[in-house]
Amino acid sequence: MTTAPAEFSIGLADGTFYGGDPFPAFAWMREHAPAYFDESSGVWGITRYQDVREVSKDPGTFSSAGGIRPDGFPLPMMVETDAPEHVRRRRLVSEGFTPNRIRESEEGIRTICDAIIDRVCEQGSADFVSDIAAPLPMIVIGNMLGVAPEDRDDLLRWSDDMLKALGSPDPTALDTAMLAGAEYAEYITAVAEQRRRDSQSDDLIGTLVHAEIEGNRLDEGSIIYESLLILIGGDETTRHVISGGMYQLLRHPDQLKSLATDRSLMPGAVEEMLRWVSPIKNMARTITRDVALHGETLREGQKLLLLYPSANRDESVFEAPETFDIARTPNDHMAFGFGAHFCLGNRLARMELSVMFDRLLDRLPDLALADDRPPPSRAANFVSGYETMPVVFTPSAPVGASA
Numbered sequence: 267m268t269t270a271p272a273e274f275s276i277g278l279a280d281g282t283f284y285g286g287d288p289f290p291a292f293a294w295m296r297e298h299a300p301a302y303f304d305e306s307s308g309v310w311g312i313t314r315y316q317d318v319r320e321v322s323k324d325p326g327t328f329s330s331a332g333g334i335r336p337d338g339f340p341l342p343m344m345v346e347t348d349a350p351e352h353v354r355r356r357r358l359v360s361e362g363f364t365p366n367r368i369r370e371s372e373e374g375i376r377t378i379c380d381a382i383i384d385r386v387c388e389q390g391s392a393d394f395v396s397d398i399a400a401p402l403p404m405i406v407i408g409n410m411l412g413v414a415p416e417d418r419d420d421l422l423r424w425s426d427d428m429l430k431a432l433g434s435p436d437p438t439a440l441d442t443a444m445l446a447g448a449e450y451a452e453y454i455t456a457v458a459e460q461r462r463r464d465s466q467s468d469d470l471i472g473t474l475v476h477a478e479i480e481g482n483r484l485d486e487g488s489i490i491y492e493s494l495l496i497l498i499g500g501d502e503t504t505r506h507v508i509s510g511g512m513y514q515l516l517r518h519p520d521q522l523k524s525l526a527t528d529r530s531l532m533p534g535a536v537e538e539m540l541r542w543v544s545p546i547k548n549m550a551r552t553i554t555r556d557v558a559l560h561g562e563t564l565r566e567g568q569k570l571l572l573l574y575p576s577a578n579r580d581e582s583v584f585e586a587p588e589t590f591d592i593a594r595t596p597n598d599h600m601a602f603g604f605g606a607h608f609c610l611g612n613r614l615a616r617m618e619l620s621v622m623f624d625r626l627l628d629r630l631p632d633l634a635l636a637d638d639r640p641p642p643s644r645a646a647n648f649v650s651g652y653e654t655m656p657v658v659f660t661p662s663a664p665v666g667a668s669a
Contacts, residue, residue: 267562268299278571278647279307279336281433284547285645289588292576301560301570309336309550310562310570315580315600317559318572321551322605325349328570330607332552335432335648336569343491345549345607352606358477358484359496360610362410362470368613371406375618378405379625380667387629390661391636395654399508400501402622405669406614407500411493412469413457415669424450425498433647451490458489470496498649503545504615506651507601508622509641511539513655514590516635521592526627535592536619541599542590544575545651549603574600633659 270276274291277283283291295302295313302311312318321328325348333340340346344355361367382401386392404422405415413421424446430436431443454471461472474489484492515522515535525531548571557564564570578599579587585594602609609615626633636656644650 267303270294270299270302276302276304276311277306278302278304278309278311278548278573279433280435281645281647281650282435284433284647284650285643288575289579292573292579293581296576296580299560301562301564303562307336308568310553310564310568311548311573311576312559312570313573313576313580315577315583318574318577318600319604321570321572322603322607325551325606327554327557328551329554330549330551332550332569334549336548336550336571338550341491342485342488343495345495349606354479355492356610358473358479359470359492362473363610363614365613368617371614372617372621374409375402375406375621376625377667378402378669379622380629380665381669383625383629384664384667387659387662387664391656391658393654394512394657395505395509395641395652398622398626399505399512401669402508402618403504403615404501406618407497407611410470410500411496412461412466412471417453420449420453421497422501424453425494425502428494429498429502429649430644430646434645436645450494454490454493455486458486499609499611500614502649504618506545506649507539507543507615507619509652509655510543510545511535511619511623512626512633513635513641513652514539514542515592516633518590521590525592525623526631529624529627531592532620532624533616534595534597535623536616537597537599538590538592538594539619540601540615541578541584541594541597543651544578544599544601545649546601546603547575547648547650548573549607572603574603629662629665630659633657 274294276291292313300314300317304311312321329348330346331340331348333346344352382398386397404418408418427446428443431439457471458475461475466472467476471493474484474492525535550569550571553564553566553568555566581587602612636658641652641655644653
């Protein structure tokens with residue numbers, strides 16, 4: 267097995283690796299060890315775009331049923347199953363993410379964006395992450411789940427605490443995450459019981475409660491974890507693309523100006539933000555049989571990580587991949603994964619990004635970074651992005667929107 271130079275400090279299960287700058291290490295791995303075995307965690311890292319695609323298309327050899335985290339165990343949720351169970355579970359919630367429903371949600375998302383901007387527009391400054399990027403996806407997915415507006419802050423705190431603990435160097439993070447998990451489970455169990463009493467099924471929690479798979483209802487654990495998957499997938503990923511995307515636009519004022527002047531560039535800008543940020547850093551697969559890849563033998567029972575940020579900077583697929591370019595075309599990135607587990611909420615995320623940036627360009631046109639230092643990133647090995655990003659802008663009047 268090829269050993270990486272010490273300068274890269276590769277730790278594929280270490281949150282500090284992803285919270286720093288892993289891209290020089292990814293580039294070295296793609297060139298010298300595209301199937302890289304990380305001794306520190308005992309997992310393989312798959313770095314090249316084409317390999318990530320091929321592994322994603324072969325669940326018979328690379329199974330999701332062993333759990334999607336490198337050191338975790340399988341949980342009762344769709345992302346940790348293979349067909350046919352995965353297909354059955356995915357169908358339960360897919361109606362909430364159809365193209366028609368997403369199109370119909372645009373005006374509501376616009377109103378939410380204006381309400382978020384209203385809260386800060388008179389101040390002339392804000393923390394872009396906590397004040398602008400984080401609330402939008404939390405409100406949207408909270409509404410889809412059917413949770414009470416007054417509970418959103420708790421839901422965001424719980425999901426944050428659980429994800430921050432994955433690969434965290436903080437020795438107290440695991441205890442915090444376990445408490446958050448217990449509180450979330452207690453909360454969702456109570457909400458699910460209310461849906462049963464009221465026979466309510468017009469939101470995603472109600473859908474999970476009343477759905478049947480081959481005549482059987484989901485058990486309590488499945489309802490807890492499927493709803494958690496929807497919550498995390500909806501609120502934790504999009505926020506990082508909003509903040510990371512805005513940071514890149516502010517660092518490339520010529521592209522920001524072009525986008526402000528010509529909104530037809532928005533779809534391409536959104537795709538480049540997704541490629542650049544790649545908020546989900548990896549997904550694990552369990553190897554079901556010995557298999558050879560790039561001269562290495564991957565053994566049955568071992569785990570490998572699909573390293574999406576590396577695949578999205580693959581020089582053989584993307585021209586000048588280390589350059590942020592909102593006019594990039596083609597841009598067939600894998601920020602939403604690939605294959606059977608392609609993100610169910612991809613259309614919703616794209617809609618949220620498009621609408622939020624459209625409203626920000628209109629309402630806070632001179633938004634700028636308040637600090638020249640790079641924003642600090644979360645030290646976590648699953649979903650990661652900026653933790654805080656102070657910004658300033660000319661104060662303006664609210665439009666009176668309500669979320």
